Amino acid sequence: MTDVPHSRVDAEGMTADTAFRVRMRRLFGVLQGLASNPATVIGLVIIALMLAMAIFAPWILEPNSPDPYQMPRDWGAVRKPPGTPGHLLGTTNEGGDVLYGVIWGSRTSLQLSLMVVGSTMIVGTIIGSVAGLVGGWVDEVLMRIVDVFLSIPELIFALAIAAVLGPSFGNIIFALAVVLWVKYARIMRAQVLQIKQNDYVDAARVIGDSRVNIYLRDILPNAVTPVTVQATLDMGNVVLIGATLSFIGLSEAGIAEWGVLVSEGQAGIASGRWWASTFPGLMIFLWALSFNLVGDGLRDALDPRTEGR
Amino acid sequence: MTVAVEPQADDLVLSVREVKKHYPIREGALQRVVGHVRAVDGVSFDIRRGETVGLVGESGCGKTTLGRVIAALADPTDGGVHYNMDGMMSRIDRLEGKAARTFRRNCQMVFQDSFASLNPRHLVIDLVGRPLKVYNEAVSADLVERVVELLEQVGLGRQHLYRYPHQFSGGQRQRISIARALALNPEIIVLDEPTSALDVSVQAQILNLLNDLQEERNLAYLFITHDLSVVRHMADRLVVMYLGKVAEAGETQAIFDSPHHPYTRELMSAKPDLEADANVEVRGLEGNVPDPARPPRGCRFHTRCELATPACGWEVDDVVRWLEDAPGMFEHLVGVERKTDFAATLAFDSEEAAGLLSMAVRSEQVPEAMRTAMRRLSLDGDKVEIEFEEVGEIESTVRGDGRVAACVLMPEEVASWKNM
Ligand SMILES: Nc1ncnc2c1ncn2[C@@H]1O[C@H](COP(=O)(O)OP(=O)(O)OP(=O)(O)O)[C@@H](O)[C@H]1O
Ligand code: SF4
Ligand SMILES: [Mg+2]
Numbered sequence: 001m002t003d004v005p006h007s008r009v010d011a012e013g014m015t016a017d018t019a020f021r022v023r024m025r026r027l028f029g030v031l032q033g034l035a036s037n038p039a040t041v042i043g044l045v046i047i048a049l050m051l052a053m054a055i056f057a058p059w060i061l062e063p064n065s066p067d068p069y070q071m072p073r074d075w076g077a078v079r080k081p082p083g084t085p086g087h088l089l090g091t092t093n094e095g096g097d098v099l100y101g102v103i104w105g106s107r108t109s110l111q112l113s114l115m116v117v118g119s120t121m122i123v124g125t126i127i128g129s130v131a132g133l134v135g136g137w138v139d140e141v142l143m144r145i146v147d148v149f150l151s152i153p154e155l156i157f158a159l160a161i162a163a164v165l166g167p168s169f170g171n172i173i174f175a176l177a178v179v180l181w182v183k184y185a186r187i188m189r190a191q192v193l194q195i196k197q198n199d200y201v202d203a204a205r206v207i208g209d210s211r212v213n214i215y216l217r218d219i220l221p222n223a224v225t226p227v228t229v230q231a232t233l234d235m236g237n238v239v240l241i242g243a244t245l246s247f248i249g250l251s252e253a254g255i256a257e258w259g260v261l262v263s264e265g266q267a268g269i270a271s272g273r274w275w276a277s278t279f280p281g282l283m284i285f286l287w288a289l290s291f292n293l294v295g296d297g298l299r300d301a302l303d304p305r306t307e308g309r
Numbered sequence: 310m311t312v313a314v315e316p317q318a319d320d321l322v323l324s325v326r327e328v329k330k331h332y333p334i335r336e337g338a339l340q341r342v343v344g345h346v347r348a349v350d351g352v353s354f355d356i357r358r359g360e361t362v363g364l365v366g367e368s369g370c371g372k373t374t375l376g377r378v379i380a381a382l383a384d385p386t387d388g389g390v391h392y393n394m395d396g397m398m399s400r401i402d403r404l405e406g407k408a409a410r411t412f413r414r415n416c417q418m419v420f421q422d423s424f425a426s427l428n429p430r431h432l433v434i435d436l437v438g439r440p441l442k443v444y445n446e447a448v449s450a451d452l453v454e455r456v457v458e459l460l461e462q463v464g465l466g467r468q469h470l471y472r473y474p475h476q477f478s479g480g481q482r483q484r485i486s487i488a489r490a491l492a493l494n495p496e497i498i499v500l501d502e503p504t505s506a507l508d509v510s511v512q513a514q515i516l517n518l519l520n521d522l523q524e525e526r527n528l529a530y531l532f533i534t535h536d537l538s539v540v541r542h543m544a545d546r547l548v549v550m551y552l553g554k555v556a557e558a559g560e561t562q563a564i565f566d567s568p569h570h571p572y573t574r575e576l577m578s579a580k581p582d583l584e585a586d587a588n589v590e591v592r593g594l595e596g597n598v599p600d601p602a603r604p605p606r607g608c609r610f611h612t613r614c615e616l617a618t619p620a621c622g623w624e625v626d627d628v629v630r631w632l633e634d635a636p637g638m639f640e641h642l643v644g645v646e647r648k649t650d651f652a653a654t655l656a657f658d659s660e661e662a663a664g665l666l667s668m669a670v671r672s673e674q675v676p677e678a679m680r681t682a683m684r685r686l687s688l689d690g691d692k693v694e695i696e697f698e699e700v701g702e703i704e705s706t707v708r709g710d711g712r713v714a715a716c717v718l719m720p721e722e723v724a725s726w727k728n729m
Contacts, residue, residue: 221430222429
């Protein structure tokens with residue numbers, strides 16, 4: 001192949017391009033990649049529906065007062081099966097409307113996911129970047145800490161912290177954040193160490209760009225893919241772990257949270273009252289599943305081996 | 310010590326002085342330093358304004374490492390690179406603030422792998438415009454025009470501004486790298502094998518481009534390559550490296566006319582000559598490159614040199630190496646008790662094996678120079694004691710016309726060697 005600087009294909013109306021349009025095209029390419037995977041599309045649709053449910057909850061079902069995140073109590077209608085007028089999905093032992101729990105519980109879950117994933121991603125990315133960039137004893141110390149965290153199973157570690165702090169939904173969020181940042185630190189450190197070796201980092205040093213700029217323009221953007229994928233998977237996983245903790249009673253009783261509802265309803269299953277825990281359980285399953293489907297799809301769509309080249 | 314003709318200070322761009330770069334070798338759980346890879350081990354040469362210095366040598370001889378030290382991407386372990394800043398020679402690793410920035414602007418680098426050296430997420434405008442942004446040379450519309458200008462100088466154009474590196478061919482990507490290196494109007498560019506990943510025809514185009522740019526801008530190049538045929542037409546002067554040291558340096562034409570170092574001569578005969586009949590067998594360099602963590606004593610090339618003399622630094626390792634290659638001998642060696650690098654007692658598992666070795670080492674089986682260099686060879690049961698003449702490092706010597714070579718032989722002796 002010869003090196004033709006001005007091939008005819010090159011000149012084909014490309015002068016009208018702008019950086020913005022080219023970047024949009026690239027983004028569009030990634031979206032197309034996502035859209036071509038049916039499992040991902042299913043995941044995205046479910047997530048969109050659940051997000052809509054969370055956002056529009058006050059318009060779907062009137063918020064309980066004074067605290068909309070507490071289950072409403074209708075003592076006149078306890079243990080009603082699904083299909084009861086006014087209680088489409090039935091009621092709990094205390095007359096709580098299961099549908100209310102399912103819909104307002106999506107807000108609780110979204111809050112849990114966003115807070116845990118947001119905080120762990122930021123903390124982990126910063127710590128992993130520092131370890132990878134600074135190296136030496138700083139890296140050594142940080143990675144020893146990470147190793148200690150990773151040696152304890154996630155669920156047991158979070159359970160221990162939440163148990164020590166006492167039962168509350170806020171403590172569950174805190175416990176999960178304390179446990180999960182290490183994953184991001186580890187991924188980020190490995191990425192930084194690998195990307196640092198690239199000639200384009202040396203090329204940036206040769207032109208005299210600052211360390212901060214090199215980190216922000218060369219290292220970080222090339223490291224985000226695996227972090228994004230992990231974050232997407234964790235959006236689903238933390239709800240699963242959070243529900244487990246709620247289930248064993250580490251959350252406040254009576255709050256509109258899927259894990260708590262499953263926990264409170266399970267006693268009735270033996271007596272045939274399956275609905276109080278089945279519907280919220282189904283929601284937990286769908287939430288975790290759909291984020292995992294999208295996470296896997298993202299991994300493929302953002303794979304540098306298939307993206308561009 | 311290597312500069313024959315003291316160049317005019319204002320003519321110099323860079324002066325490389327006794328540069329060493331050693332990488333620690335770490336082992337075990339505690340990561341203890343057990344030795345050093347002597348990637349660059351005392352190299353000196355100058356680069357003058359507007360000239361091309363070719364840096365050649367086999368893979369692993371330290372070319373890239375030296376290039377990185379010169380571009381200030383790595384600090385030397387010892388010695389230093391001096392940069393001519395308004396007539397003052399200053400060590401680049403001691404520059405600070407404004408002076409450091411001045412050096413940075415003036416010394417650029419182009420890497421071998423055109424894909425790896427361009428951030429895959431950046432558009433051409435970002436890549437080529439980046440140096441201009443770093444030094445606040447241009448913004449917005451002005452920046453676009455400056456980048457277009459640079460692209461046109463390397464044979465690309467406005468239509469390539471908003472493309473990603475993967476949308477180009479290897480040759481085009483190398484043009485982008487060159488445009489980026491030109492952006493700050495440097496005095497010197499370190500070119501680390503800029504064409505070795507390219508097809509021959511593309512290679513020629515890039516070389517022509519580099520030549521044109523040099524003429525227009527009075528650029529100095531340090532052209533790193535393992536391919537002598539490439540530098541023959543590119544370089545005004547050559548520095549031939551072997552295992553971290555300079556084997557030979559001087560004017561390119563003079564070196565091609567009469568190499569003063571057997572290594573250079575071997576390299577030249579190893580290069581496939583495109584003009585010659587393709588069926589003619591090309592003699593390659595024989596033998597393995599020794600470990601740069603334990604370079605041979607005396608002359609580093611003596612393990613492979615066909616002209617080696619008794620004064621070239623024969624040592625115990627040469628006997629051990631010979632044993633490794635001799636069929637059925639090495640298994641019988643049970644221990645080497647070294648007194649120095651030049652004297653040791655070799656222990657064998659039987660008196661017979663020891664006897665065989667002492668016979669072999671006296672015979673035609675080993676190079677004559679090695680036999681002559683041996684001061685002592687005594688057989689004592691299953692042990693053989695050997696001792697060689699102690700020889701110091703064979704240093705480069707200056708020979709007229711600005712030539713430098715590190716070989717004990719006279720140029721005539723190298724020249725008259727074999728048919729070439
Ligand atoms: N960062 C490093 N750490 C340890 N050893 C290194 C490092 N970089 C290079 N080396 C070693 O230093 C020696 C010289 O390497 P260098 O890359 O400079 O050789 P080169 O002449 O450029 O070879 P090539 O033609 O293959 O590019 C080699 O033995 C190499 O293994
Ligand atoms: S000094 Fe010259 S002759 Fe001796 S080994 Fe080295 S290159 Fe060969
Ligand atoms: Mg190299």
